[in-house]
Amino acid sequence: MESMSSPASRPVPPAAASLLNLRGAVDLSSLKQPRPATPAVPSGTPGAEPGAAPGGPELKVNVTEGNFQQLVELSAQVPVVFALWASYSPESAGMLDVLGRVVDSYGGRLVLGAADIEAFPQLAQAFQVQAVPTAVAVVKGQPVPLFQGGADEQQVRSLFDELLKVAAANGVTGSLGGGAGTEAEPAPLPPLHQAAFDAIESGDYAAAADAYRQALNEMPSDPEAKAGLAQVELMLRLQPLTAQDSEAVRTQAADEPDNLDAQLAVADLDVAGGHVEDALNRVVSFIGRNFGPERETARVRLLELFEVVGTSDERVAKARQALARVLF
Numbered sequence: 001m002e003s004m005s006s007p008a009s010r011p012v013p014p015a016a017a018s019l020l021n022l023r024g025a026v027d028l029s030s031l032k033q034p035r036p037a038t039p040a041v042p043s044g045t046p047g048a049e050p051g052a053a054p055g056g057p058e059l060k061v062n063v064t065e066g067n068f069q070q071l072v073e074l075s076a077q078v079p080v081v082f083a084l085w086a087s088y089s090p091e092s093a094g095m096l097d098v099l100g101r102v103v104d105s106y107g108g109r110l111v112l113g114a115a116d117i118e119a120f121p122q123l124a125q126a127f128q129v130q131a132v133p134t135a136v137a138v139v140k141g142q143p144v145p146l147f148q149g150g151a152d153e154q155q156v157r158s159l160f161d162e163l164l165k166v167a168a169a170n171g172v173t174g175s176l177g178g179g180a181g182t183e184a185e186p187a188p189l190p191p192l193h194q195a196a197f198d199a200i201e202s203g204d205y206a207a208a209a210d211a212y213r214q215a216l217n218e219m220p221s222d223p224e225a226k227a228g229l230a231q232v233e234l235m236l237r238l239q240p241l242t243a244q245d246s247e248a249v250r251t252q253a254a255d256e257p258d259n260l261d262a263q264l265a266v267a268d269l270d271v272a273g274g275h276v277e278d279a280l281n282r283v284v285s286f287i288g289r290n291f292g293p294e295r296e297t298a299r300v301r302l303l304e305l306f307e308v309v310g311t312s313d314e315r316v317a318k319a320r321q322a323l324a325r326v327l328f
Contacts, residue, residue, distance in 0.1 A: 059108060059176065060100055063115035063123065071113050075138040077174035079167045080111045081146070081160075086118050086132045091150045095133040102156045108176040109164060139167045145274070169200050190215070196228055205239065208232040230307035237268050253282075260286070260294045264301050276309055280319035288326035299323070 063071065063082065071080050083099050085092035096114055103112040117124040117132060127136050127143060135146040144166060146159050167173065189197060192215040199208035212229035215222055241249075246269055253262040263286045270279035283302045287295050302323065306316045 059103055059110070060112045060114065063113040063120060065120060065122070068120075068123070071111070072138060072141050074111060076140050076172065078109055078111055078176060079137050079139050079144070079163055079172060080113055081135060081137045081163075082113045082115055082123070082127070084115050084117050084124055084127065084129055084132055084134045084136070086116065088118075089132045092133040094150055095135070098151060098153055098156055099135065102153060102160060106160065106164075109174075110160060111176065137163050139163075139172050140170055169197065171201065192218070193224065193228070196225075196232070200232065200235075205232045205235045209236065227307045227310070230304045233304065234268055234271065234308050237265075238272055241265075241269075258286070258290060260290075260297060264298065267301070267305065271305055271308055276313075276315050277318075280305060280309075280315060281322070284319055284322045284326060287323065299327075 061067065061071065071082075074080055081099060081103065083096055085096055099112055103110045115123050117129070124132075127134070129136075129148075131148055133150075134148045135151075137144040137146055144163060146163070147155075151159075188194070192211045196208040196211035196215070199205070199211060209229055209232045212225045212232065215225035216229065219225070249262055249265045250269070252259060253266040256262055263282055267279040267282050270276070270282070280302065283298050283305065287298050287302070290298070302319070306319070309316050
């Protein structure tokens, strides 16, 4: 399973990642226009049910220009996983089979849309897909990139579990029914984690941060609380920024490469927009050029961004190596 380097192509981060994954890195507006007719769903597509229709009991759908808008609208009720495939890709059939089996097991909490990019090239362009097969979810009309290439069932389940957390944090908790329903109900969250989750859902990121800090006071080694705190603190830093503010800080960072506040602000924007490597490299480069208190401030922020992205992410591993080189 490979992650992609485009702005809209990154694995789903763990824990409270709702803002990071729903900031609209991909513009789907050109594909949301009403169509005069719905083309017939082709039969024989790997991993999709012939004749399936979005909104009905079927959980696997062949995506066409005609039904794409319906699927986007359905994503306000349940996450829709778009599997972009092509007949020339040997990994496509395997990916669709795995996704189909896993989606069935979630009992209607997810829908799979199999999209042949040879028949529907506009979709690949809208999702900024660089290679097939690729899996991208949509929640409330916004993209949540998942993975590129092959993936085994365990990896897919892990990603879908995180996807459902992101969806729930954004009020998408529906179920279509009709699935196998074998997926066990998730265990209840610890009280402070639940308090943080509820605060995130209501948009009160400061309260969520307080809950995560209290959880860390009680258990300093709690990895979920540590990651959650880093993520909601990022949300708090980004929340007041307007589009004009973002452009202004990017201009300032370009003009003043050693301005700590500007460089860290752009790194925040890049992580939120999916430019993870750019963000981490920006902070590492600043650390390499500067010394004293500013260097330490940047180092601490970089460690927080590692938590936001996910400490097991390969891009974080590369950035850790780069940090070691500039520090030592």
